[in-house]
Amino acid sequence: MGIVGGAMTIARFRVEGDLVEGWRDIYRDRLQEHAFRDPPVEMGTEEVEGWVEVHNLLDAEFDDFNKWLYNNVALFALRVDKKRLPAKLFKATLEKKCQAWAAERGIERVPAAVRSELKDELEQEWLKRTLPAVSVTEAAWSVDGRYCILHSLSEGMADRFRKRFFRTFGLTLVPWSPLDFVSDKAGRVDSLLSCAPSPVRLGGAEVRLSQGRS
């Protein structure tokens, strides 16, 4: 499910800032520059992110406009990879390794420095054979319409997306407000801003659902 098919779940942003002259070529290069790049196998637990095409998360080349620019709607996705180790299993395995190390040497306690070294070794070993968790969030940017929609309602994802969008295009994504619906109507926004919650409550003490309640 997403922007290209199925049900849509949409956060909307206004795009603020001036488009650069010849934006098609320039934004293609910027997307390419900030595209997802496969991290080395031994990547740690840090997150790796970048732009990919919406049709396949393994396609991160934007040379061909036909694959991401439809009229003046740019379609791309933010891919975020993160490796996670199973914490309890990792801790138990480390404990066993420490016990084995101590038994070999006939001592009871493993020095902190050695423990740390064993931990790093185990982590590297496991990370090499761990596949990352991959998230892909689609976005469509209507360049003419000066808005962008993100197929996610997660605030964390929205923040991440806005930062990367700014780093890529130099344009600011401003979260859309319902008040934007009436921003072209003189005085309407200010009038709504001055509206306190309705003085007559629909519920609580103001209404009676039955004789027994006041």
Place this chain on the structure above:
Amino acid sequence: MADEAEGLPVLPHIAGEFYAWLWWSSETNGAHFELGEPVGSVELWVDERLAFRNPDDTKVTAVMTGDNPAATLEAKAALAGGKVLQELRVGLRRDDREFLFTLKGPSMHLQALKLPQVVDEGGEEVLFERMHLYEEVVFVLGGLFASFSELRTTSRWVDEVLPGLHDWVLGEDSES
């Protein structure tokens, strides 16, 4: 006025009141909304989900789902009990196109938006059509919100709408 980078503020009570107004208007007008030009007339009805929160909280505390939950006593009782609508799943018809979506939270995000399938195949065509239909939903919502805000910012809100809402919640005939 708000900082340009942050945009216009989001007013939680306005969203809750807008959802309640949509629900009430839909039931009292037989789902018909005459929005004038350029939007025209549309039909809107509450579909299979309403979610409420307490006025001072952001978490949903009561959810009504299933077949026509808007008609249940529990749904109106939630409003009568002082709860605020946080999510409203609605159906929308404009001309021969029918949409389903959930309006979610103070920002009125669109969740689980189902579009009419106008074009079956052709990657580019489908995308154009979907973007066009999404924009149509936003366009109609803009018309609905403009109508609501026009009422909300005048004395008609207090003189006409709130008494009507009050009577409707209690199941009273406003003419009586």
